[in-house]
Amino acid sequence: MRRATRTFLSQRGVPDATIEDAELVVSELVTNAIQHGGGEVRVAISASNGSVQISVTDASATPARPRQVDVDSESGRGLTLVTFIVSCWKVSADGTTVHCALPFSGCAS
Template identity: 40%
Template sequence: MSASEFRTSDRAALPGLPASGQTRRLSVAGSRGTVGQCRDHTRLALHDWGLLPTEDPERQAVADDILLVVSELVTNACQHTGGPDQLVLRASDRILRIEVFDAADAPPLPRVPHTPGRPGGHGLHTVALLASRWGHLPRVDGPGKAVWAEIALPTG
């Protein structure tokens, strides 16, 4: 591998991201307009970090996946927990971690059996398809949990 090939493949996926990574937080209340608010917050972060706008189809697909995962996790919190209270985006050079915090202790459960033709119940299945990993953790600052998903970022 030549030096120029190494530099190209070793470049950070998000050129606008500080080398140490960055965390963006959005506090939200209730569920009215929350999904759009969280998508807008995420889109702005993706612009600031240099993933958007893009002419590269792979980078666009990753950005679209990130926005869809945010929508699905926030919608799930709105429908099943009374709404999230915080969205956290943690970006590193290769991974974007999305965390949606709510006050409910019950873990998120994908609908089983999953019936693709049936309305509703597809959110967590969609998250599982698009994310590299996903799960939930209890909150350390009080009751509730964080539902999280990680999405691998394109290289170079």
Template identity: 35%
Template sequence: MPSDPPPSGPALRVAVLADLPNAGTACAEGRRFVGEQLWRWEVGLQVADTTELVASELIANAVRHGRPPLRLALRLHRERVRLEVTDSSPRPPLLTRPRLTAIGGRGLWLVDTLSVEWGSYPEPPGKVVWCEVPVAEPLLPMA
């Protein structure tokens, strides 16, 4: 997992949910936000579904292991969707392989599997955890 964000160039579209609740409703609110934005931006359903799933996992980790405030940013690029979740804990995420009998612990494994790239970087007082989901067909620049 890289510790710094890759160069991503200018985004075609950006949307931010600046005050994500640190509660049980956070994942649902984040998924709804991501789904609505990607629908507005006319991103395909499969890409939107995948992005909603990884958003849910990153938000769940921020709620479980991080501290408020939580923030969700979505950036649409020509060939990918970048998702960023910010929390106030400086501890970086750790990708592990849970035992088959474990009830949880598969969130980052899903993010690692479904994203073309993911990582984290410090943003005092905490960190940003990001991932990028490929867009099946490169998007034309939006006016």
């Protein structure tokens, strides 16, 4: 997923720093979808109007939400990490899709 994300966004002139953030966000959201959603996982990425939009859909009926984890915990940080990277994120009403946006400006490096 990381390579496909990088290639897609590079071809659209997205700056490298934003691409790196997008790679991490996609990786975390897909990992969460696989671990907690079960079934098929779909990823949609677009770049327009100075923003990268990412949507990850899974089969879960439970909405995604960040959780507090112990310092020693080896998992559970995915959505918390996403909230620090993206400008905004939301979960669809049915709880199956996480949508987020990463703004960027200027030309690719």
